Amino acid sequence: MSSVTSTATVTVTGHLMDTGVLARVLDDVLEYGGDYRITRLDLGREHEDESTALIEVRADGAEKLDRILMRVQVHGANPVDPGTATTRPAPADGVFPDDFYSTTNLDTLVRLDREWLRVGNPEMDCGLVVTRGDGGDAVVRTVPVSDVRAGDAVVCGAAGVRVELPPTPARGEEDDFGFMSSAVSSEKPQALLVRQIAERLREVKAAGKRVLWVGGPAVVHTGAAPAMVRLVRAGYVDVLFAGNALATHDIESALFGTSLGVDLAKGSGVPHGHEHHIRAINTIRRAGSIAAAVETGVLTGGVMYAMVAAGKPFVLVGSVRDDGPLPDVHTDVIEGQRAMRAELHDVGFAIMVATMLHSIATGNLLPASIPLVCVDINPATVTKLADRGSAQAMGIVTDIGLFLEQLARELAPE
């Protein structure tokens, strides 16, 4: 390793004390093998005031320092002297230069010459690619590694990149909804949480934004499909991300009255009733698509029917455990991610129910500025989502069946 010590000063502003942001920045400097000195701290005296810190970061060598600088941007800490960005050409299709800038999911700005350019579509773990528009103006986009092309101009190193934290209220100022950002817990007044989410969904719709749902098959297993259908009809589901399982179980239920072996009307279990499952898939494959099955009268009920009937888009992405799959399912997962990205426009709120795989997949794509709620009976799902960097995730550990039933009562009373 290098024996030269490199230094840089970063600044971070916000509710540094009572949100723990400063502690996390310092923590990361140490974790990445650097050291720090707080050179200045302008305290917010009253708790509603923001504070600003200047932190001198030291590391062995420029490369290590660069890593730390990129790292602490996750918490909104930017270099005081950001310099201008360097780009290098991608060495091959699907490959970034070695020292590419790895993105956060925060609002990001890049300075190439004098001006700061805002990156259009923040997404974490991507590269930043600079292109020239028709008028010669530079444009910066996040590009996942699989989509970069040889020769693309990729931002490298930490210089010339700045991020912006989403505005967070100080502790104590938070609106009624904010409290959910505190620890994941099954020990919260659940009925109150449902009402607060209903209120938030009304606000999002009133603001002309779209509501994104991400769902797992338990939506059907817990008997909550009718509640979900009511939410679709009432206009609270603008786009749905799911896998083959939710759609197949929903369609199986509509066609056969069962869902992987549960007779939903009677409640009786039909263990391992896989063949209904594969027959449902075959029926839709024969029709050509879910929409075609709706048009030809083959499919006349359920969540997927309601989405088609309401003219709302859905993106189904496959997994290695899928049977079939349904003809609408993207069997290529990278294609599936592209289809999901294409439906993130104007999303103002995301709600994820009963799926770890698709929730994390969506969390990976969402910018930090879009609030999201993750609802699951398994605390690990919510915890993992937050650990992956979706810090804006609010978790509710509860039963999906009763949750959707009560949400539908609030928003779409029968």
Place this chain on the structure above:
Amino acid sequence: MSSVTSTATVTVTGHLMDTGVLARVLDDVLEYGGDYRITRLDLGREHEDESTALIEVRADGAEKLDRILMRVQVHGANPVDPGTATTRPAPADGVFPDDFYSTTNLDTLVRLDREWLRVGNPEMDCGLVVTRGDGGDAVVRTVPVSDVRAGDAVVCGAAGVRVELPPTPARGEEDDFGFMSSAVSSEKPQALLVRQIAERLREVKAAGKRVLWVGGPAVVHTGAAPAMVRLVRAGYVDVLFAGNALATHDIESALFGTSLGVDLAKGSGVPHGHEHHIRAINTIRRAGSIAAAVETGVLTGGVMYAMVAAGKPFVLVGSVRDDGPLPDVHTDVIEGQRAMRAELHDVGFAIMVATMLHSIATGNLLPASIPLVCVDINPATVTKLADRGSAQAMGIVTDIGLFLEQLARELAPE
């Protein structure tokens, strides 16, 4: 070990095939080191018919055979030639003779001379003590080992004891409620389950029976106390078993508006707010008892208030993790078990919510003939309850807060 082979023939009647009872009997014979031969099997041809099996059981020596015979009675299999019961005096207070008959939780009959005497209070893992009534008539009671007195006549060995299975419908005949006896699952239509339990509670009350609730502190944490209060007021909670925690959190909530650090009206978390907890306990200790705190106007709301106001009994039993405890809490757990037993009379249905400790404790005391539902967000609670021998347990894995809210909407609409 003995080299003498002892044999006996047992008989079992019921829906042997489609309920798996026969398989379990044979399984246990092998597990306990014996062997079997099915000597006769009168099949129920149609599935609604009952079947009867005669099974010859072999084991090395009489003691091992006796163990097997006691064991298979758990499944309702009785010896064809039961003989008459032998009693031996308890060798000391709190000690059974070595070969005491260890009870099941099934309806049990004992033959001392010619007549079969019904045991008044079936309870598992107890002994059977024979006493003489005023007129000289023999009476047989289950007695836990801690309550036996030196010299008590305790039934020993397997002879002269017979059990009766509760009637179970054949598969396919079951009433709407019956399906819950199938596997524990979070993948059931939850809203339907709530309606079925509501219906069952109405039937139990209409039949003049009492409803026993067993609850944990999550009843309060999940904000479900108001729903629980409505159920108390509507007469659906005849007796409540709980620990120090449920009562303290409920009272803390009534006195301070918090429950171990959750501001229930606002939903905000107050992490580790223990001192409210211990202050609430101190306040009730000063009043002398929960009822006294109600009478003197110190306590004016919550579940415990509602129980006192409705004149309904509760039994609080302590645990080693308790703070305080409240003055009403039995700090001696064996005394606590006695107090619980004293409140089992006329119970027609038991519902256990969000507590593993008290659910299993109650399950240990209940006869198999009393149906019970166990509701918990943690599947392990329900599974453990069933594993402990409470085969009549039906499990629902769901969120307590939403469950109680919806049950109250069904039974006690606002």
Place this chain on the structure above:
Amino acid sequence: MSSVTSTATVTVTGHLMDTGVLARVLDDVLEYGGDYRITRLDLGREHEDESTALIEVRADGAEKLDRILMRVQVHGANPVDPGTATTRPAPADGVFPDDFYSTTNLDTLVRLDREWLRVGNPEMDCGLVVTRGDGGDAVVRTVPVSDVRAGDAVVCGAAGVRVELPPTPARGEEDDFGFMSSAVSSEKPQALLVRQIAERLREVKAAGKRVLWVGGPAVVHTGAAPAMVRLVRAGYVDVLFAGNALATHDIESALFGTSLGVDLAKGSGVPHGHEHHIRAINTIRRAGSIAAAVETGVLTGGVMYAMVAAGKPFVLVGSVRDDGPLPDVHTDVIEGQRAMRAELHDVGFAIMVATMLHSIATGNLLPASIPLVCVDINPATVTKLADRGSAQAMGIVTDIGLFLEQLARELAPE
């Protein structure tokens, strides 16, 4: 529905009583809306004898009856008069005829004319496609719905299909390993289980069979990669199925000494250290493949390195939550399933550690005759695997890190 009652008689042989097979057959008849009469039952008197039952099954109409007959084949119950199979042409690419025979994962035979033809590759939830070999001989293969081509001759209905249960010892006869087939449990003597699995792996290798491993990223997170490497070197890992995550975390650990933020040598956590993750992927993408990175000296350690060095194949299949992915990852999940099928030849034992997604995916593809062990700290993974029909699954709920460490001590002492 049809008002005509259709009937057929099925027969099942084996340890019907003490394994619960008969109960499950009867159960399924009722669940699928049929009814039954046991017309004959030849009992195994002694518990080691097999029994044979004849069961008359009734249902409303031939279609419903056909469904039941297909269904009970899951338990090894075959029609007494199987008739000959009917085939119909697939109506389109990727579509079966409506009444296609949906396969079990049991050894399966099909009778087209007189002779019973054995299906080469049992797999559940597929169709059976008949082709003519060069000499005009018929061959029957399982074909997943996505692989069927228009015009393929697909077996329809239940006639002419017979299945064979894998031999199961009676209760009490089981070998040392057999006990694990009993309920999933974390309450088993774990050290004993490890020794038994080690013994089984030695036997499988001695018999010239291959050992298939399916692994999740926790293999790396728990610090078990060195133990896994020793198992690879000792020849106990013939083929590895995994996702992008295991391989990336392993490679990240080899390149940077971290795995998604855990410094494995020091044990310290580096929360959200995603950029190491994406840099590791980029490095391998630049090399072209994992094998190329090994050849060029870029990758010099870890599990994936060990597999390449040992000349052992691996199949990596992507998921929608993947970053990157690595160049070796199948991004099309259906292609990935095909690649997995191609590596099932000569597998004599499958061991699945710490991955629900890939374990279920593999369980879907494996015939019932291949024993498998599923090891996970999460009981739900094992339970779900068994529920999906992989009845041969044996579950161990334990910690992967300590499990692999102890297995390596048994099989590949340092």
Place this chain on the structure above:
Amino acid sequence: MSSVTSTATVTVTGHLMDTGVLARVLDDVLEYGGDYRITRLDLGREHEDESTALIEVRADGAEKLDRILMRVQVHGANPVDPGTATTRPAPADGVFPDDFYSTTNLDTLVRLDREWLRVGNPEMDCGLVVTRGDGGDAVVRTVPVSDVRAGDAVVCGAAGVRVELPPTPARGEEDDFGFMSSAVSSEKPQALLVRQIAERLREVKAAGKRVLWVGGPAVVHTGAAPAMVRLVRAGYVDVLFAGNALATHDIESALFGTSLGVDLAKGSGVPHGHEHHIRAINTIRRAGSIAAAVETGVLTGGVMYAMVAAGKPFVLVGSVRDDGPLPDVHTDVIEGQRAMRAELHDVGFAIMVATMLHSIATGNLLPASIPLVCVDINPATVTKLADRGSAQAMGIVTDIGLFLEQLARELAPE
């Protein structure tokens, strides 16, 4: 509520930034309805320097302010002007004055006149009682509410009480062991953790301190009793806290070779084998005590035998779900807590395995200065322990069977 604003200034010193302590203090002020102004902050410039903050706290009225001042002492924040303590007589046996000072588990000092007196036995959620020694010197003890006597002088309000945080190294300075204080995780290199705990146990013994174990019945179920016995014999178990279950299952295993239905040598499950359980209890009851059963040769193996043979004390405390119980079990839980307190002297390390109930009970009694490790396959146990205020708890989510096996290999090789 009062309309008068009360203010006080508190000071806190330590690694305020990178440990998040300051954030937590400010958080609590807001949560308890107060407000703050940071009046001075002397920064540790380098990360190894300590910082000191002065915080002015405001609240509506003196009572609310007092509550906040008591509350923030949990984090080591003391009033700048502590004043002298006020005592008031306990109004009745088992009742504190209303405004009693509720203790933390930190080292605590009380100033009555001029001098600061150190409280001998820190324990949370207690009161502070002042007594006069023989020479007239004041002594201050923590007293649980159940043990206070009418007229005892109880410290009231926040004045005159000061706490001391245990020394914590700055982030990055921590010894090899320290990292475990970071988040609970199953994704840590488990084999490394075991070695670190072994090292710590050696150090604790070398320092002449006692090691306290708290155990649940899974120690026996997982087959780890022989490993535990080796640890007892090697001197690494100075005192054991447990319930009736661990001791009974251990003794059942020693007497019958089973533990609630698991044949430990063979690994076979004996479901619901309760009667062995109750017979084991009866046998010990007959002997009079566990020690008596050892002396008379009735009990000749297992963990409890090893403890008796090694002359090491154990404290068994009962619960409402107990059968029997064993004669050594404290059936009164408050008596049980007293017996546990009496065995905390000289404990230098506490290790809790596989029991939520007894782990939390012990955590409630331990001062914050005693490090503790909690090992459980269930993450909730560790999380709950930390939430209860045992901030010094380090959690390991792993399998008890393999954990104890490996720990015994490190410390007590066969």
